[in-house]
Amino acid sequence: MSNDQPTEESVNLDKDEPTQGPKHGFFERLYTGTGGFPIVSRRKFFYTMSAVLLLISLLSIAVRGFTLGIDFEGGSRIQIPAADNVSTQQVEDVYAQTLGHGPVAVQKVGSGASATIQVRSETLDLNQTEQVQSALFDKFQPKDSSGQVTRNAISIAEISETWGGQITKKALIALAVFVLLTMVYIAIRFERDMSIAAIVSLFFNLFVTAGIYSLVGFEVTPAAVIGLLTILGYVLYDNVVVFDKVEENTRGVLHLNKRTYAEQANLAANQTLMRSISTTIIGILPIIGMLVIAVWLLGVGTLKDLALVQLVGMIVGAYSSIFLAVPVLVSIKERWGPVAAHTKKVLAKRAGVGEPARVPVGAGARSRPTGSGAPRPGSRPTGKRQQRRH
Numbered sequence: 001m002s003n004d005q006p007t008e009e010s011v012n013l014d015k016d017e018p019t020q021g022p023k024h025g026f027f028e029r030l031y032t033g034t035g036g037f038p039i040v041s042r043r044k045f046f047y048t049m050s051a052v053l054l055l056i057s058l059l060s061i062a063v064r065g066f067t068l069g070i071d072f073e074g075g076s077r078i079q080i081p082a083a084d085n086v087s088t089q090q091v092e093d094v095y096a097q098t099l100g101h102g103p104v105a106v107q108k109v110g111s112g113a114s115a116t117i118q119v120r121s122e123t124l125d126l127n128q129t130e131q132v133q134s135a136l137f138d139k140f141q142p143k144d145s146s147g148q149v150t151r152n153a154i155s156i157a158e159i160s161e162t163w164g165g166q167i168t169k170k171a172l173i174a175l176a177v178f179v180l181l182t183m184v185y186i187a188i189r190f191e192r193d194m195s196i197a198a199i200v201s202l203f204f205n206l207f208v209t210a211g212i213y214s215l216v217g218f219e220v221t222p223a224a225v226i227g228l229l230t231i232l233g234y235v236l237y238d239n240v241v242v243f244d245k246v247e248e249n250t251r252g253v254l255h256l257n258k259r260t261y262a263e264q265a266n267l268a269a270n271q272t273l274m275r276s277i278s279t280t281i282i283g284i285l286p287i288i289g290m291l292v293i294a295v296w297l298l299g300v301g302t303l304k305d306l307a308l309v310q311l312v313g314m315i316v317g318a319y320s321s322i323f324l325a326v327p328v329l330v331s332i333k334e335r336w337g338p339v340a341a342h343t344k345k346v347l348a349k350r351a352g353v354g355e356p357a358r359v360p361v362g363a364g365a366r367s368r369p370t371g372s373g374a375p376r377p378g379s380r381p382t383g384k385r386q387q388r389r390h
Contacts, residue, residue: 037273040266043327050204050324057211064214069120069221069305070159072168075104076124077157078132081142082108082115091117091136098135099128105219129156171225178229179206182236190243197329198239201320205235208320209313216308223306231313234283238321242272246326254342257349261339262330269326280318287311 039046070077078095080086088106096102103121124132133154136142142153182202187195209231213224245268253264290307333339 037270038266039269039273039323040262040327040330043331046323046327050320053208054204054211057208057214060211060214061207064217066210066214066220067217068168069219069224070104071222072171072220074123074159074165076121076129077159078119078121078136079109079116079155079157080119080136080140081144081153082117083140083142086117086140086142088117090139091119094135094139095119095121095132098131099124123158123160124156132156167222171222175225175229178232182232186236186239189240193329193332194243194246196332197325198236198243200328201239201317201325202232202235204320204324205313205317206232208316209309212312212316213309218305218308221305224309227306227309228313231310231317234314235317235321238276238279238317239325241275242269242321242326243329245272246329254338257346260343260346261333262343265326265330269322273322276318276322280314283314284311287314 080091088108092103092106095106103119105120107118109116109118133151133156136154137151141149143149144153179202183195183199186198186202189195190198206228209228213220218224246265249264249268249271250261253259253261287307287310291304291311334343
């Protein structure tokens with residue numbers, strides 16, 4: 001038998017060749033970026049999931065709205081030292097018994113000797129203020145910093161609706177300016193299609209984070225607005241990292257017929273997936289520490305507003321930069337321009353070559369995996385392949 005004719009053994013090896021090679025575990029493929037997770041090819045699923053999250057968030061914002069803090073809405077703030085005989089429930093009960101209705105919110109702020117019970121309520125008139133202060137003093141006998149029992153240990157501050165409206169206006173202006181500057185930077189930094197995808201990711205993160213904040217019902221404070229601006233900066237950073245890799249992988253792809261733009265973009269998403277996960281985990285660990293230690297153990301209730309918006313925003317931002325921004329980019333590219341024509345050309349060429357399972361091995365045709373132009377992860381060339389090339 002001639003060496004040029006394939007033996008039965010080599011035919012069987014060729015037939016089984018696509019299944020050869022070591023099988024890597026899920027986490028190994030995730031770590032090396034060679035997992036081939038179908039992010040782009042399953043973009044309809046991610047579009048649906050993103051649309052559901054966005055719809056829930058918008059409905060919550062429209063129906064439930066936001067619980068505005070006293071800095072935005074105006075009202076009265078009452079503070080009493082948090083001694084051993086003072087609890088938030090007791091203060092709330094005294095307030096309700098005195099005025100006939102409960103306060104908007106009661107929380108413990110600070111720790112140790114400087115800890116206070118803070119009551120936020122609607123704007124009280126002078127008579128109501130005197131009644132509440134007298135009732136709290138008679139019940140708890142609070143002491144000032146020098147240890148003297150005095151009514152002055154109970155502080156009451158009034159914040160007008162006009163001042164709260166000014167704070168709201170300034171916060172909205174700051175948010176609008178930040179988003180506008182971010183959009184300008186994205187438009188300069190990336191090409192047009194990448195800019196559109198990044199802006200979609202940015203607004204998705206903004207509305208979903210705000211929607212979750214509305215669902216939970218935490219107060220919207222200046223700290224929450226600052227945290228939201230910080231999160232939008234994180235989303236921008238994550239998009240830059242992902243799109244840099246997409247740009248690197250797709251450079252010159254239109255001059256080749258082995259891979260489509262979508263496949264190269266999917267490879268970039270896989271290669272940056274582990275980095276996004278690691279960055280997010282490292283970023284949220286201090287935030288979780290802030291929630292556990294500062295809020296629950298030390299009782300610094302004002303920090304929970306900042307911590308929640310950052311925690312939610314970082315998780316949503318990692319999701320949107322990989323599973324939304326990249327698929328949106330590919331969808332735009334494949335609908336218009338040279339990428340659409342190149343994709344059709346590559347797919348038409350593959351359809352002409354045929355798939356390995358449809359090629360009759362017994363007819364002397366050699367089955368080769370198509371669609372990637374590269375060996376599968378973990379596969380190795382065999383000696384028989386090299387022999388048959390000569």
